[in-house]
Amino acid sequence: MDKSTYLKRLGTALREKYAEPQVRDILSDYEDFFVTGASEGKSEAELCAEFGPPEQAACELKSDSGAEKPRRGINRAVLSHALLAALFLAVLWPFLGPDFQVSSGWSIPEGPVNFWLALLLPLMLEGILALWASQSASSKKPPDWIARVHFIFAVPVAAVLILLVCFTFSVPWESERFGSEGPFGPVHILTTGAYYGTVLSEFLLFVSVVLLMLYSMGGHPRAHWFLFLDTALLTVFLNFTSLLSHVNANTYNGATVVASCFLWAALPNLAAAGADWAIRKIVSARRAKAWTVR
């Protein structure tokens, strides 16, 4: 193993337990050791062997560093993201009345349901994700594989259930979409084709949720960017089929609605990601101050 591989692996192992400033502090110490060791005529491979496996080194630091607090239990990125997105939506909600929908070409019986769902679904997913992330991050032991599988499937299943409930109650029973079959009709619940989504978009939704959960496991440092991308893409996917049918039927200006869907999904996410970034900067600046050379 050479120096850069060692530092990389050590960094990865450390980031699971420590905040960024501490990780950087430790890594700079190791870099220092490598430089000094090299000046004493040792090769990088020899030094790596002396330090021991990087993962083990990270564990040694953990067990020997009672004074260093590990990462906070709650995944701040996911939580602040979900909270801020909800806040934005609550503030903007009244402005999204029927007038807005009509002006963008969505007639009330068929358009808004999809539109609201497109906004609500990512928020619900993020709420569940936040709960899930805080739960998984606070457990002391890393979960075994059964627990992992359980976590991975619990969230999408819960998301789909919430979606079904929301869908069932938000669509009027007399809506033409359901015809005479009612909300529990055979076709319209999940693979509703023209109305809600195709099998493909449902599948993509499922995959994106699973991927996100994997990323937020252990508080992935870029969790909020993945969430942002997920929400934006999700909105487009959710609306794509219905948009297409509307555009084909020439009932409204498609571009306006695509733009507004994307915007309404992207804005809160962007703002939340920005706020989260700012929080991180402030927190890490304070930690760095506490952790500079004493």
Added chain:
Amino acid sequence: MDGQMKKGVLELCVLHEVAKKETYGYEILNTIGGVFPGMDRSTVYGVLRRLNADGSTRARMGNSGSGGPRRKYYRITESGRAALRELTAEWNAVLGAVRKLGVG
């Protein structure tokens, strides 16, 4: 060597090294790692870091002798000296007790 005993002995050794003179991280790791066969230097680093965190030692950035890169130098503090005295006394007591039984 494992667990509490390793931790205690290593603390004693690191404090002892740092008490002798102000010294830099790699030297501490190397000196102590060198006398304990099979011990990872990272273990020693963990102990050093903890001692520094609880205020037994203090670090500063300084220039290495021959115009080399800047590195972290550690020196012992007053509370570190007190801890060293305490650990040394404990160590002697343990050693004496074990010797009395005829070990070693």
